[in-house]
Amino acid sequence: MENYKELETTFKQIYSNYHICYSYKTNYTPAICKCVKNLGGYAEVVSDMEYELALKIEYTPDKIVFNGPIKGKYLESHLLSNGINNIDRIEEAKYICEIAKKYPDHQIKTGIRVNFDIDAGYTSRFGIDINNLKEIFELLKSNNVEVNGLHCHMSRARGIDAWKLRANTMLKLVENYKLYDIDYISLGSGMFGKMDPELKAQFPLDAPDYDLYAEEVISLFAKFYKDKDKKPILFTEPGTTLVSKYVDFLAKIIGVKNIRGKDFVLLNCSFHNLGETSQMKNLPIRIFKNEVDIKHVNNANFVGYTCLEQDVIYRKYTGEISNDDYVLFGNVGGYSLVDKPPFIMPDYPMIMLDNEDIQLIKRKENFSDIFKTFVFEE
Incomplete structure (x- = not known):
């Protein structure tokens, strides 16, 4: 898939520890998901059904990112197998704390999906309000749950300014909460991708390409982590960006x-x-x-x-x-x-x-x- 390779290469040239995490909800055709796996991409799933598909395609939990507001029976085994998870709500955080109590000899790790305003004209219903993060961090820490990642995703905001705001806010959170040892940061999805000319002409003339996202957004991580000992994985979770045109x-x-x-x-x-x-x-x-x-x-x-x-x-x-x-x-x-x-x-x-x-x-x-x-x- 040339589009996949172009996106990955463009971003890796700026920040070498970048990885694509393909959004199954966008198009879970097994042949497409297998293609992503063969190219080295991670799987982003938001339900037990999608999780089962990733397992059937022979993904291991450490290459599956479990997102979404309602996770089912696989969450516990996913965490115990060092899978990547992002908490969407306080009830999920409390449930994960119960898992940690159930398995005191196993270090449970999880990421957090954060919610903040990017001036997109609506209030997103997903993730933890950025103003309530301290409460979540304290809850997890008190139950020996390690926060190993940050995630955000805002729909209907594909422009460079919105993406720069995402990036800068995530990096500020790293500084404010001293999260220098986290394993990953995910910026979610919602980039402009390849389009046929007839469709592209109906979007703004300044719709960014991969090079511009790399120069204006990915470069912020390269600069921030230039002198840091640990450089976390930087994920994006493209769906339509990868497959729509094809x-x-x-x-x-x-x-x-x-x-x-x-x-x-x-x-x-x-x-x-x-x-x-x-x-x-x-x-x-x-x-x-x-x-x-x-x-x-x-x-x-x-x-x-x-x-x-x-x-x-x-x-x-x-x-x-x-x-x-x-x-x-x-x-x-x-x-x-x-x-x-x-x-x-x-x-x-x-x-x-x-x-x-x-x-x-x-x-x-x-x-x-x-x-x-x-x-x-x-």
């Missing part, structure tokens, strides 16, 4: 209608198949034409098969199309496949292209896949 979705035009002067083009997919970006921007598209019964549409909305008015997946298309044309949507790798509910229709298959090699990596879902957990009367 997954496409091929849909078929089923019909065209005009209602009171407005053109609608019906496709055999839904907005659930294409991810959240399709609800904010027009994804890049290529149309493979059938050239039969051609119709001209003006400012048409491409709509999906669901019975939801909001199932609009492309806006204001003008051009000639036909029934049975195919539309290839690009940049759909993030929060699409994992966010597709069993709503109205089962999900589609997924193939991987490697030059001329075509490999099925997810088969088409069927009726039995959807209804096998339901109980039918005998």
Whole structure:
């Protein structure tokens, strides 16, 4: 994966102890997760289901970062196996203290997810309020739990200023709480990644690339730790940054209608198949034409098969199309496949292209896949 290698190389050139930790929730297709593992990346999981997947792919706990507000049965064994964990709430901290009491001969270590304002226009619900950290540190210390890392993640703030604020705040916490021996600092995710030109044109012109993130953000850690004896791992947890551009979705035009002067083009997919970006921007598209019964549409909305008015997946298309044309949507790798509910229709298959090699990596879902957990009367 060239994108992975470019991101890793760019950041490592500035801070050598940088590592990528791939966000499973973004796209947990096993073939993608295996690719990340083969490249040396860590796994970032937020549920027991994702944790089981990482184990099935043969990750060891020390290469799994357990995040998220609700952790299940694996948390105890993860901590006892020297896995990486970030506390999200006070109840989790208390539970970890109980684990420490249960195993007094084992040094339990955990990180803390911290929450602070980065002027993104909302108050995040995740992590420990930066103003309450002292209480958490005292609780953990009094129960012989070692704090070995700091984590933060703020959504909807991809710009350089927000990322610099993340970095500077984390480094101030290291100084204020004398955390010079921690094993890692994680800045979470939310960077601009590679995009097709049609999509990139809909974002700000100054959207940063990997070089700018490295120069303005990663360099702050290189400077801070230049003369320190211990240089902790610096994580970021990219998801869409890594995979979005490299997954496409091929849909078929089923019909065209005009209602009171407005053109609608019906496709055999839904907005659930294409991810959240399709609800904010027009994804890049290529149309493979059938050239039969051609119709001209003006400012048409491409709509999906669901019975939801909001199932609009492309806006204001003008051009000639036909029934049975195919539309290839690009940049759909993030929060699409994992966010597709069993709503109205089962999900589609997924193939991987490697030059001329075509490999099925997810088969088409069927009726039995959807209804096998339901109980039918005998």
